[in-house]
Amino acid sequence: MKFTNLYKGIGMMGMVAMAFTSCKRDTNNPGLEFAPNMYQSVGYEPYRQVENHPINPMGLNMREPVAGTVARRNYATNFGNGDSTRVDLMIYNVPKDSIGISERTLTNPIPLTEQSLAEGKVLYVRYCQHCHGATGAGDGTVGGVYQGVPNYKGGAYQTMNSGHIFHVITHGKGRMWPHGSQLNPEERWKVVHYVHQLQKEDS
Amino acid sequence: MKYNGPLIMNKQRKKTSFFSQKIVRRLPLFTFLVVVLGLSQALAQGTEGDAAKGETLFKNNCASCHKVTAERSVGPGLKGITERRDVPWLVKWIHNPSAMIASGDEYAVKIYNEYNKVQMTSFPNLSEDDIKGILAYIEQANAAPAAQAEATGAPAAGGATAQAGAPSDLFILVLVALLVVMLLVLGVLLVIVTILSKAVGGETTEGSEGTFMTRLRTSLTKVAGNSVVRSATIWVFVLLVVKATIDGAFNVGVQQGYAPKQPIAFSHKLHAGDYKIDCNYCHTGASRSRSAHIPSANICMNCHGVIKKESPEIQKIYEAIENDRPIEWVRVHNLPDLAYFNHAQHVNVGGLQCQQCHGEIEKMEVVQQRSSLTMGWCIDCHRKTDVNTKGNAYYDNLVQLHGQENKGALKVADIGGLECSKCHY
Numbered sequence: 095m096k097f098t099n100l101y102k103g104i105g106m107m108g109m110v111a112m113a114f115t116s117c118k119r120d121t122n123n124p125g126l127e128f129a130p131n132m133y134q135s136v137g138y139e140p141y142r143q144v145e146n147h148p149i150n151p152m153g154l155n156m157r158e159p160v161a162g163t164v165a166r167r168n169y170a171t172n173f174g175n176g177d178s179t180r181v182d183l184m185i186y187n188v189p190k191d192s193i194g195i196s197e198r199t200l201t202n203p204i205p206l207t208e209q210s211l212a213e214g215k216v217l218y219v220r221y222c223q224h225c226h227g228a229t230g231a232g233d234g235t236v237g238g239v240y241q242g243v244p245n246y247k248g249g250a251y252q253t254m255n256s257g258h259i260f261h262v263i264t265h266g267k268g269r270m271w272p273h274g275s276q277l278n279p280e281e282r283w284k285v286v287h288y289v290h291q292l293q294k295e296d297s
Numbered sequence: 298m299k300y301n302g303p304l305i306m307n308k309q310r311k312k313t314s315f316f317s318q319k320i321v322r323r324l325p326l327f328t329f330l331v332v333v334l335g336l337s338q339a340l341a342q343g344t345e346g347d348a349a350k351g352e353t354l355f356k357n358n359c360a361s362c363h364k365v366t367a368e369r370s371v372g373p374g375l376k377g378i379t380e381r382r383d384v385p386w387l388v389k390w391i392h393n394p395s396a397m398i399a400s401g402d403e404y405a406v407k408i409y410n411e412y413n414k415v416q417m418t419s420f421p422n423l424s425e426d427d428i429k430g431i432l433a434y435i436e437q438a439n440a441a442p443a444a445q446a447e448a449t450g451a452p453a454a455g456g457a458t459a460q461a462g463a464p465s466d467l468f469i470l471v472l473v474a475l476l477v478v479m480l481l482v483l484g485v486l487l488v489i490v491t492i493l494s495k496a497v498g499g500e501t502t503e504g505s506e507g508t509f510m511t512r513l514r515t516s517l518t519k520v521a522g523n524s525v526v527r528s529a530t531i532w533v534f535v536l537l538v539v540k541a542t543i544d545g546a547f548n549v550g551v552q553q554g555y556a557p558k559q560p561i562a563f564s565h566k567l568h569a570g571d572y573k574i575d576c577n578y579c580h581t582g583a584s585r586s587r588s589a590h591i592p593s594a595n596i597c598m599n600c601h602g603v604i605k606k607e608s609p610e611i612q613k614i615y616e617a618i619e620n621d622r623p624i625e626w627v628r629v630h631n632l633p634d635l636a637y638f639n640h641a642q643h644v645n646v647g648g649l650q651c652q653q654c655h656g657e658i659e660k661m662e663v664v665q666q667r668s669s670l671t672m673g674w675c676i677d678c679h680r681k682t683d684v685n686t687k688g689n690a691y692y693d694n695l696v697q698l699h700g701q702e703n704k705g706a707l708k709v710a711d712i713g714g715l716e717c718s719k720c721h722y
Contacts, residue, residue, distance in 0.1 A: 124631065133550070146510070235571075242372075245361065
């Protein structure tokens, strides 16, 4: 009789365990962690934060750069090979409203090669295509909803020079907002190469 | 037939006058010509320019900011533009809007101020004929929409009813299937119970006596009374519990299926799926650094500074920007600190698509962790994946050496993809 009681007890426990484990997990709950001190970083990481930072404003691990700091995102300063090598720090202090200065003074320091054009295309697909469209006709998937996206081959757009395009990517113009935070100057110049290609192509 | 404008129209006029003498004998041809003539005259009377050419020009140059209807887009709607302004004024304006505004033209300045001092782009290479063509197209398009709306209205309504009917059919189908399955299960249960009771009791049950339920009950009590069956059942239970416990222990720290509620109901389905915005547009770090980056609010503003400003969810971003407070997004993919992972290496060098690890993000309303992110999962991929060595001189020697001793292609595992210190240090 003792054995049957034991069996009964184990059976009951088994059923309870089944009932608990078969429940669906709440999607808001990340689940159990074993030894969390091996999961959480000892140093302060920007994108992994469990507790408020004790010193920084708003408890953020990240801090804003000191006011007046000039971002220097591209570390290469030589572009091109041989005699055509150009040295450019790519730090341009052209104010947002002075697009004329950019048009007159800025030139593309990156030589136009097959590679730079291909890289420009990759960047164009990532950062521009959803509005400006694959051919630059302003017919991207977002462009239709956003409205006011020009056709690169239309009117004055067809002849816009490199400095102008660079300035617009950096600071925005009209309905387009600045994209300088997403593309560093070197990448912007590569996009400029590809945009020139789209201005020329026959549609 | 190629249509070359007025030249052919003249020819047709001549022909009609020639054939008009033989009206009676050539009646069908005559009516045909009259119709052709009438149509061409109607076109010529309504507009001065070539509407077909105007349509292409309009779509290439104007459509991004103007609509042919009265609806206001970026610029004013162009319905009835010829009544508002005369052609010479329009030509001057289109060729050089800034000069018009600078010269103090009353209407130009009014328009400029009405549209928040956003100046129209100049189109100096559109000729006067081009502009007339565009105006002709605008007039033509405004005459057409009523008929078009009628034509498209009917099928749309039909489609809606068909759609409404579809789910109910499916529902009935599922219901019937469920019923069939239930009946089958009941039958199988009965068969099992009779066989078991036969085996246990060693005697045939008195077949057709009593209802189905009483038969089931007597058979079950007989089975339950047998010690072999009882201990077997209990052992099955115990083993199942052990398995569940081991599985549970293995899942400690695995967050597969984690889909936390975010402070702003951002939909990847809408942005990455419907609008096909590239992942890299917002997650700028994915191709450049270790972290894929959670986009800062200024990237949201690239579009939402202009569109959908009134949505309550987007108002939350505005609030965050105005108060200079961070948006507290909940991180979904939490790789433990003991393992190192680099996005740029996998995206740029490995050439992986985001979806390979993150699942069908473009179909998710709320982002969920699809992959387990366990070490076994990492290693498995490193063992299976070929290294893309084509056109990369760096790998030439490695591929040659690898080929001497091994048969298969060069895998990630062969170039250190399984070494502990690559990820744990």
